[in-house]
Amino acid sequence: MRTYLLPSLKLTIVLIIICSVLYPLLIAGIAKTSTGGGKGETIAVNGKIVGYANIGQKFTADKYFWARPSAVNYNAAGSGGSNKGPSNPDYLKDVQARVDTFLVHNPGIKKEQIPADLVTASGSGLDPDISVQAAKVQVPRVAKIRNRDEKELYELIEKVKMTPLFGFLGPEKVNVLKLNLALNQHN
Amino acid sequence: MNVELTGVIVTFAITLLLAIPFGKYIARVFNNERTWLDFISPVERFIFRICGIDATKEMNWKQHLTALLTINMLWFVYAFIMLLTQGHLFLNPDGNPSMSPDLSFNTAISFLVNCNLQDYSGETGATYLTQLAVLMFLHFVSAATGIAALVVVFNAMREGVSNKLGNFFVIFTKTITRILLPVSIVIAVLLVFNGTPASFDGKDTITTMQGDTIQVSRGPAAGLIAIKHLGTNGGGWFGANSAHPFENPNYFTNSVEIIAQVLLPIALIFALGFYLKRKRFGYVIFAVMTIGMLTFLIPTMISEIKGNPSITRMGIDQSAGSMEGKEVRLGVPASAYWSILTTVISTGSVNSMHDSSMPVSGAMQLLGMMTNAFYGGCGVGILNYYIFIIIAVFISGLMVGRTPEFLGRKIEAREMKIATLIALLHPFIILVGTALSSWTWVNHPNADWAVKPSTWLNNPGYHGFSEMLYQYTSCAANNGSGFEGLADNNIFWNVTTGFVMILGRFLPIIGPLAIAGILAKKKYIPESAGTLRTDTGTFGIMTYAVIMIIAALAFFPALVLGPLAEYFSLGH
Numbered sequence: 001m002r003t004y005l006l007p008s009l010k011l012t013i014v015l016i017i018i019c020s021v022l023y024p025l026l027i028a029g030i031a032k033t034s035t036g037g038g039k040g041e042t043i044a045v046n047g048k049i050v051g052y053a054n055i056g057q058k059f060t061a062d063k064y065f066w067a068r069p070s071a072v073n074y075n076a077a078g079s080g081g082s083n084k085g086p087s088n089p090d091y092l093k094d095v096q097a098r099v100d101t102f103l104v105h106n107p108g109i110k111k112e113q114i115p116a117d118l119v120t121a122s123g124s125g126l127d128p129d130i131s132v133q134a135a136k137v138q139v140p141r142v143a144k145i146r147n148r149d150e151k152e153l154y155e156l157i158e159k160v161k162m163t164p165l166f167g168f169l170g171p172e173k174v175n176v177l178k179l180n181l182a183l184n185q186h187n
Numbered sequence: 188m189n190v191e192l193t194g195v196i197v198t199f200a201i202t203l204l205l206a207i208p209f210g211k212y213i214a215r216v217f218n219n220e221r222t223w224l225d226f227i228s229p230v231e232r233f234i235f236r237i238c239g240i241d242a243t244k245e246m247n248w249k250q251h252l253t254a255l256l257t258i259n260m261l262w263f264v265y266a267f268i269m270l271l272t273q274g275h276l277f278l279n280p281d282g283n284p285s286m287s288p289d290l291s292f293n294t295a296i297s298f299l300v301n302c303n304l305q306d307y308s309g310e311t312g313a314t315y316l317t318q319l320a321v322l323m324f325l326h327f328v329s330a331a332t333g334i335a336a337l338v339v340v341f342n343a344m345r346e347g348v349s350n351k352l353g354n355f356f357v358i359f360t361k362t363i364t365r366i367l368l369p370v371s372i373v374i375a376v377l378l379v380f381n382g383t384p385a386s387f388d389g390k391d392t393i394t395t396m397q398g399d400t401i402q403v404s405r406g407p408a409a410g411l412i413a414i415k416h417l418g419t420n421g422g423g424w425f426g427a428n429s430a431h432p433f434e435n436p437n438y439f440t441n442s443v444e445i446i447a448q449v450l451l452p453i454a455l456i457f458a459l460g461f462y463l464k465r466k467r468f469g470y471v472i473f474a475v476m477t478i479g480m481l482t483f484l485i486p487t488m489i490s491e492i493k494g495n496p497s498i499t500r501m502g503i504d505q506s507a508g509s510m511e512g513k514e515v516r517l518g519v520p521a522s523a524y525w526s527i528l529t530t531v532i533s534t535g536s537v538n539s540m541h542d543s544s545m546p547v548s549g550a551m552q553l554l555g556m557m558t559n560a561f562y563g564g565c566g567v568g569i570l571n572y573y574i575f576i577i578i579a580v581f582i583s584g585l586m587v588g589r590t591p592e593f594l595g596r597k598i599e600a601r602e603m604k605i606a607t608l609i610a611l612l613h614p615f616i617i618l619v620g621t622a623l624s625s626w627t628w629v630n631h632p633n634a635d636w637a638v639k640p641s642t643w644l645n646n647p648g649y650h651g652f653s654e655m656l657y658q659y660t661s662c663a664a665n666n667g668s669g670f671e672g673l674a675d676n677n678i679f680w681n682v683t684t685g686f687v688m689i690l691g692r693f694l695p696i697i698g699p700l701a702i703a704g705i706l707a708k709k710k711y712i713p714e715s716a717g718t719l720r721t722d723t724g725t726f727g728i729m730t731y732a733v734i735m736i737i738a739a740l741a742f743f744p745a746l747v748l749g750p751l752a753e754y755f756s757l758g759h
Binding site: 004005006007008009010011012014015016018019020021023024026027028030031032034035036037038039040041049050051052053054055056057058059060061064068074075076077078079080081082083084085086087088089091092095096099111112113114115116117119120121122123124125126127128129130131133164165168169170171173177180181184 | 190191193194197234237238239240253254257258261262265308310311319320323324327328356360363368371372375376379380382384385386387388390391393394395396397399401402403404405407409410411414425426427430431432433436437438439441442494495497498501502503504505506507508509510511512513514515516517518521537538539540542543544545546645646647648649650653670671672753756757
């Protein structure tokens with residue numbers, strides 16, 4: 001064992017320098033040329049940062065398109081899911097309560113129109129997106145409170161929605177922050 | 188949904204297209220043949236010189252083990268001290284505290300053994316210094332340790348090698364310089380151009396559109412996320428791991444990360460075929476492992492796409508599948524695929540929360556770790572499979588009435604004893620651990636600890652039991668994923684899982700190395716018509732059966748108490 005101790009120690013020091021100093025510095029350097037410079041891509045309105053493109057925000061007001069429920073209340077200081085099991089009775093009560101709340105705030109919508117992503121928490125608690133159906137089902141409410149034409153809002157969703165990569169890789173989605181920003185700008 | 192399934196199939200196809208040439212490349216590296224990275228040879232020679240390593244000195248299996256264990260012990264001491272004092276050290280812009288002794292113990296072991304169970308959350312529990320210089324460092328070296336151990340076994344399988352099995356430090360270092368580091372750089376660059384942070388800035392504070400003041404955790408994460416997948420480590424930068432939109436910003440990065448984590452396990456199988464000049468043997472192993480993986484993937488895919496029957500009964504639209512704990516940008520099929528691959532190989536990174544998976548999926552994720560040999564972790568996957576091959580050779584030999592031989596060497600009592608012990612160790616440490624925690628939970632719910640056992644579980648009933656079973660299975664398999672509802676950052680879990688992780692790592696490395704070393708010294712018997720061939724479909728099926736019987740059936744009672752009982756209680 002003693003024969004190997006000194007080479008092990010020296011090799012450890014050399015590898016810390018290579019893997020933990022040079023490597024991250026190289027990546028940080030390359031990242032400077034990317035959008036956001038490796039600090040995370042931000043979205044600004046009139047020079048003021050309103051959020052990060054990839055980090056979801058809490059939207060609960062009726063005048064905005066709502067985001068998904070979050071186990072960390074959309075505070076990106078941390079992250080995480082609810083970790084509720086599918087048979088947990090308290091969890092199922094929570095989901096039912098969210099369905100009921102949604103129906104109260106969206107009169108005229110039938111419950112089979114509510115997609116599951118609107119009433120379930122994401123894995124990160126910071127999901128920036130909702131499904132296209134989840135955006136569409138909120139149009140009547142948002143249109144009414146903002147005195148806007150529903151058709152115009154459906155078109156807005158079509159404009160903001162992201163189609164799958166190469167047309168077939170991944171689901172269609174709508175970034176809630178971008179949709180609500182577009183909504184405000186349109187007024 | 189069909190469109191999304193296509194995405195999964197395309198991802199797997201790309202993995203194969205990359206793995207075959209990569210396997211060839213790996214075989215060339217360890218055969219000392221010419222590769223396009225030869226321009227770094229002077230750097231490697233320089234490293235060996237300043238470290239006092241004689242690259243030409245060959246080692247036998249015992250010397251390999253001694254070197255491996257010595258350097259690992261050193262890393263443990265280093266990691267433990269760093270984590271224990273991180274709050275007082277530099278590169279800590281968020282002012283995170285030091286880890287408690289039991290958490291430092293658990294985390295140091297966890298990353299040392301390539302498990303990467305995380306009883307802390309990256310945003311608040313580690314500093315930039317420890318993330319880079321301890322956790323990411325261990326990502327590199329633990330993966331290289333597993334691969335180096337495997338290469339020694341490869342060497343021992345060759346004809347006429349006896350005691351000359353290469354130099355541990357050389358194999359280990361070249362794994363990093365020729366394989367892990369170059370590929371990690373490529374992956375990290377792909378990640379940063381898709382939005383993963385890589386700068387050293389601390390938390391940002393912003394006011395949202397609705398007027399809430401929130402903080403956004405960041406940091407030099409991209410490099411760590413690259414090696415966490417390539418090295419089948421799985422320990423992420425952020426608490427939510429690859430479900431976090433910074434750690435896995437879009438479907439493209441998701442594909443990159445899922446390909447990165449299975450690339451080496453699959454490439455190493457092909458490398459074995461090329462290295463030993465027994466390509467057929469490699470292909471048979473690959474086929475068995477793929478069938479094993481599909482055995483777990485298909486039921487998971489079906490149950491996740493169908494969604495939660497209790498939510499279906501509420502009458503809402505669940506056509507996108509079970510969305511609790513999943514991300515919209517990744518979708519259900521890609522999340523289901525990930526959850527199985529990350530458990531059959533030993534990565535344990537997650538892009539959805541396994542605690543919220545359907546009961547059938549949970550059972551399949553558990554089985555992935557209980558078998559732990561379908562692809563498996565960097566290097567150690569094939570080592571686990573090697574144990575099952577030895578057992579399958581022995582049983583087949585008995586069935587046909589021949590002396591069991593494997594690659595020209597007789598399998599005798601000593602090798603069989605080692606193989607059997609290693610194969611039984613896995614169920615033993617998992618089931619004893621789960622029994623101990625269940626017993627404590629039932630009999631001492633209000634034990635005078637900082638976290639009382641009665642508050643351990645996040646879910647009642649069968650699912651709560653699954654949370655404990657999953658934790659020990661994940662630790663013994665050195666996987667590191669979790670049913671994260673379990674309150675695991677306390678002395679009971681930190682200490683017990685710490686020991687399970689050590690046993691689950693080093694004994695399954697020592698066992699195969701010993702068997703291979705003993706076999707290498709035996710007389711080589713040339714293949715004849717009477718030899719039991721190990722590169723046939725029949726033998727492949729035999730190995731599959733041995734794995735399923737030993738690994739899966741041993742756990743059947745525990746699976747019945749957990750996920751199966753939950754499945755039937757849900758009503759379908």
